[in-house]
Amino acid sequence: MTSEFAKRKVFGLVGLGLRGRLAVVGVQQVREAAKRGKLKVALVASDASQNSLDKVTGLLKARLVPVIAEFSAEDLGQVAGRESVAAIGITDAGLARGIASSLEGAAEGEGTRKGEGIRGRVTANRQGSRR
Numbered sequence: 001m002t003s004e005f006a007k008r009k010v011f012g013l014v015g016l017g018l019r020g021r022l023a024v025v026g027v028q029q030v031r032e033a034a035k036r037g038k039l040k041v042a043l044v045a046s047d048a049s050q051n052s053l054d055k056v057t058g059l060l061k062a063r064l065v066p067v068i069a070e071f072s073a074e075d076l077g078q079v080a081g082r083e084s085v086a087a088i089g090i091t092d093a094g095l096a097r098g099i100a101s102s103l104e105g106a107a108e109g110e111g112t113r114k115g116e117g118i119r120g121r122v123t124a125n126r127q128g129s130r131r
Helices: 004-019 027-035 050-062 073-080 093-109
Strands: 023-025 041-044 087-090
Touching: 004 023, 004 073, 004 087, 004 093, 023 027, 027 050, 027 087, 041 050, 041 093, 073 087, 087 093
Parallel strands: none
Antiparallel strands: 023 087, 041 087
């Protein structure tokens, strides 16, 4: 589980991205950004409905977009100013790196082996591709 500090940091970065139009909210917008090749990382609610997951996870995997399924729909909704949100997509590479490093730092602080990072938290889907 993510530490409270890391969670606040990630949500702060996501909020910054939303205000700067560097992020998209909702399953449909995440799908469209992924189709256009703009998506750098996706935050998908761990408690999202199966229908929402079916709409977005296959496309994200096919497009090799890293997926973070660490937070609830209510948590993501709170960041986006809504009741609940199934998915938020980050379109800026620097912001995506900041989010990943925040989670990686939390993972290392929780006793994971050095270099293991956030593999358990982020589904990399990279298979040798460079971005």
